Amino acid sequence: MRASDPHEMSLLNELKVDLGGLQMIAGWIMNGDIIMIEQMPTFGGYAGGLEETTIVDVSSHLIAFTICNADFHLDGPVHVRWGITTAREPLTVAGHCNMAIDANTHLLTSNQYYPLAQPCTEMCLLETAAQAITDTGSGRELMSGSAAAKGVALDYTTGMEARIMGEAAKAVAGMKVETVNEILDKLISLYEGNYRNPPQGKTFQQCYDVVKVTPTPEYVEVYGKAVETLEGLGLKFTF
Amino acid sequence: MKKVVERPVDVFEAFNRAKTGPKVSEKEWDFKIIPQSASALKKKYGIKFNEKEVIPTDKDTINSLFLAGMEMLVQNGVYCINTGRVIKVTEEEVKEAIKKAPDKLVIGEGRDAVDMVPRSPQDSRWPIVQGGPTGAPVSEEIFLPMMQSYAQEAIVDCIVSGVMNTVEGNEPFPNSPWEIKGTRMEVALVRQACHKVGRPGMGL
Numbered sequence: 471m472r473a474s475d476p477h478e479m480s481l482l483n484e485l486k487v488d489l490g491g492l493q494m495i496a497g498w499i500m501n502g503d504i505i506m507i508e509q510m511p512t513f514g515g516y517a518g519g520l521e522e523t524t525i526v527d528v529s530s531h532l533i534a535f536t537i538c539n540a541d542f543h544l545d546g547p548v549h550v551r552w553g554i555t556t557a558r559e560p561l562t563v564a565g566h567c568n569m570a571i572d573a574n575t576h577l578l579t580s581n582q583y584y585p586l587a588q589p590c591t592e593m594c595l596l597e598t599a600a601q602a603i604t605d606t607g608s609g610r611e612l613m614s615g616s617a618a619a620k621g622v623a624l625d626y627t628t629g630m631e632a633r634i635m636g637e638a639a640k641a642v643a644g645m646k647v648e649t650v651n652e653i654l655d656k657l658i659s660l661y662e663g664n665y666r667n668p669p670q671g672k673t674f675q676q677c678y679d680v681v682k683v684t685p686t687p688e689y690v691e692v693y694g695k696a697v698e699t700l701e702g703l704g705l706k707f708t709f
Numbered sequence: 710m711k712k713v714v715e716r717p718v719d720v721f722e723a724f725n726r727a728k729t730g731p732k733v734s735e736k737e738w739d740f741k742i743i744p745q746s747a748s749a750l751k752k753k754y755g756i757k758f759n760e761k762e763v764i765p766t767d768k769d770t771i772n773s774l775f776l777a778g779m780e781m782l783v784q785n786g787v788y789c790i791n792t793g794r795v796i797k798v799t800e801e802e803v804k805e806a807i808k809k810a811p812d813k814l815v816i817g818e819g820r821d822a823v824d825m826v827p828r829s830p831q832d833s834r835w836p837i838v839q840g841g842p843t844g845a846p847v848s849e850e851i852f853l854p855m856m857q858s859y860a861q862e863a864i865v866d867c868i869v870s871g872v873m874n875t876v877e878g879n880e881p882f883p884n885s886p887w888e889i890k891g892t893r894m895e896v897a898l899v900r901q902a903c904h905k906v907g908r909p910g911m912g913l
């Protein structure tokens with residue numbers, strides 16, 4: 471690793487730390503490395519509901535900079551039932567938390583992506599876009615993702631999900647918050663009924679030519695469909 | 710008299726406080742202190758979200774959340790699971806830490822470096838795109854092409870790695886030699902992917 475690469479240490483749920491993490495940070499400080507401190511507060515976990523989880527999320531940000539020498543914070547509010555960051559509730563926690571941090575500090579913040587659906591499905595791309603829109607509209611500085619299929623299934627991640635993350639962010643950058651909220655309400659409604667029975671997706675090997683490293687025509691078509699859906703909601707893509 | 714911080718808290722001072730802070734059981738922390746404090750602060754600051762808003766527009770709600778988050782930390786501290794003690798900090802120390810935090814970072818090197826600078830909610834600049842599997846498991850046979858699939862995307866600025874599922878066929882158990890080799894191989898292969906697409910300086 472280079473000093474200019476973010477070095478990551480995770481806090482524990484909620485507002486907890488372990489000495490192994492502090493020891494790693496000590497080494498990075500002495501080396502002059504960029505330090506990124508992560509915490510994924512759980513909606514429906516120890517803290518409880520939306521407002522309570524967001525209060526804990528704000529605290530987590532402040533802990534990162536106060537005792538962990540963070541250069542920036544990596545958020546990731548997650549839903550206790552679904553294990554994803556793209557449901558309405560974790561997006562609401564993330565959106566509210568960052569607005570609170572942004573309005574009161576200059577701290578650099580980021581968020582990480584765990585959609586439910588698998589690659590090569592429109593749902594996966596729409597979930598990822600919803601979080602990118604939330605992060606962009608609430609003033610975050612970096613988006614980190616995306617770990618499709620909740621980040622737990624072997625080989626169910628590809629570069630196409632990162633593409634929609636970036637392109638969706640670019641398409642809403644500069645929009646009024648009120649407009650962003652209207653888009654998000656409609657967008658989340660398109661996929662939040664599918665958590666129990668998400669569409670079947672494909673592995674990296676199934677949706678990319680792994681030698682040429684190009685997505686299959688099928689995934690390109692699915693991507694185009696997702697862009698059309700997002701344009702229908704008011705996003706303006708520029709390629 | 711105004712409280713003045715002697716020196717900013719850092720990870721070294723945090724360790725000292727983790728050895729001497731108040732003793733609390735982890736169970737009490739998880740099931741009593743965290744939920745009760747969060748609930749009390751929600752009530753104290755009168756925080757109630759508008760369910761139609763993912764991103765809040767009400768300034769009072771936004772500022773109350775910050776004050777409640779600050780109070781949550783100052784009132785309770787941070788729990789160290791190894792010592793069973795609480796690392797306490799003051800509000801002044803938190804504010805000092807905010808002052809000390811950077812307002813600009815450069816991620817990556819050379820022409821592939823990106824500046825991380827503060828954005829506002831309606832900023833016309835979009836966030837930095839750190840593309841990658843974000844810790845999701847990846848087969849070692851396809852680790853390189855998968856990482857290339859991110860590095861070659863024009864919109865991607867820097868990389869977040871996945872976790873190689875095996876290392877030369879061996880499971881990278883925590884605290885094993887294979888874990889170290891796996892981590893080193895992940896970094897090497899991400900760098901190789903960046904080199905392959907002509908972006909050797911991309912941050913990881």
